[in-house]
Amino acid sequence: MIKGKLIIVGGGIDTGDLIPEQTIPTNIEYKSFFVEGILKKILDESKKGINSRIEIVTTASRVAIDSATAYIRAFNLLGAHNVSHMHLDNRMDCKNEDFLKRLQECNVIFFTGGDQLRLTSTIGGTPFHQMLIEKYYHEEFVYAGTSAGAAAVSSGMIYEGESSAALRKGEIEINGGLGLIDSIIVDTHFLERGRIGRLFQTVVGNPMKIGIGLGENTGLLIIDNNQMQTLGSGSLIIVDGHQISDTNLTQIHTGKPISIANIIVHCMTKNDIYYIKENKLIIKDSQYH
Numbered sequence: 001m002i003k004g005k006l007i008i009v010g011g012g013i014d015t016g017d018l019i020p021e022q023t024i025p026t027n028i029e030y031k032s033f034f035v036e037g038i039l040k041k042i043l044d045e046s047k048k049g050i051n052s053r054i055e056i057v058t059t060a061s062r063v064a065i066d067s068a069t070a071y072i073r074a075f076n077l078l079g080a081h082n083v084s085h086m087h088l089d090n091r092m093d094c095k096n097e098d099f100l101k102r103l104q105e106c107n108v109i110f111f112t113g114g115d116q117l118r119l120t121s122t123i124g125g126t127p128f129h130q131m132l133i134e135k136y137y138h139e140e141f142v143y144a145g146t147s148a149g150a151a152a153v154s155s156g157m158i159y160e161g162e163s164s165a166a167l168r169k170g171e172i173e174i175n176g177g178l179g180l181i182d183s184i185i186v187d188t189h190f191l192e193r194g195r196i197g198r199l200f201q202t203v204v205g206n207p208m209k210i211g212i213g214l215g216e217n218t219g220l221l222i223i224d225n226n227q228m229q230t231l232g233s234g235s236l237i238i239v240d241g242h243q244i245s246d247t248n249l250t251q252i253h254t255g256k257p258i259s260i261a262n263i264i265v266h267c268m269t270k271n272d273i274y275y276i277k278e279n280k281l282i283i284k285d286s287q288y289h
Helices: 028-034 038-045 064-077 097-105 116-123 127-138 196-205
Strands: 005-009 054-057 083-086 108-111 142-146 156-160 173-176 184-187 210-214 218-223 227-232 236-240 264-268 273-275 280-282
Touching: 005 038, 005 210, 005 227, 028 038, 038 064, 038 108, 038 142, 038 218, 038 227, 054 064, 064 083, 083 097, 097 127, 116 127, 116 156, 116 173, 156 184, 156 196, 184 196, 196 210, 196 236, 210 218, 218 236
Parallel strands: 005 142, 054 083, 054 108, 108 142, 184 210
Antiparallel strands: 005 218, 156 173, 210 236, 218 227, 227 273, 236 264, 273 280
16 A cells, blocks of 8 residues: 555645735634645645645746745645755756755655646656655655646656647647656646646547546545545546547547547546546535445
8 A cells, every 4th residue: 555645736726825924723714724725635634734844846836936935834824834945956956965865854745836847857767756756655745746746746747738729639748757646647727728628638548547637726635546535626627538439549640630439527526536446436415425
């Protein structure tokens, strides 16, 4: 059994940036942040809660300092004060003994948004990457990522593809991810940017994987690379290609539109659970579960 947990988010996390510094956490006005927010869930799932050692990694970001500052402040508001910024700017940084020691000692690592290819090309295959995988599989450890940090979590990663042309063969580019989980492919900012076509093409070409479309301020808690529970305020889409009965994908030329028969789509909201191995969705408020 995998000891670590994944928490992946589609971007747009509520960081409580409008909440005054001296606000009492029990203030009902900010319940959505202090009680029900995704960052609060990260702390709840960590072995040491608010005493967790948390490292914010901004490798993907073009505004690293601003991004790290916002998340450090947000975790501080939630009562967690052992939070640091770790900017791995190049592959040599991923061999740095100080950074490796900090990774080894942390309870939570949080990858911010930005460019997921910059993230994976900087970290992939380095000692930092290898230690990250070892910690995830063998320790009570939380890997959290938003936007680029979420897209990069699997072995296959959507990198490019215009939403408007996404159902034309060859319009989606998939690169290697960090490989913490192999059975899913993740797309982010999903509903806000109309990316359903990107996920359809991704899954029809990789029907053994489950496509995950994460909306903003919406995420998944993944346990043992199987049980996925929805977090946050929005919706996410599951695209399951296991039952596809026919497609023209291999018969058409690049740039031509794709046909798909019998692709399965699910919509999940907060606290719903999906089991990857069983391809089974349990809706929290359904009378049938």
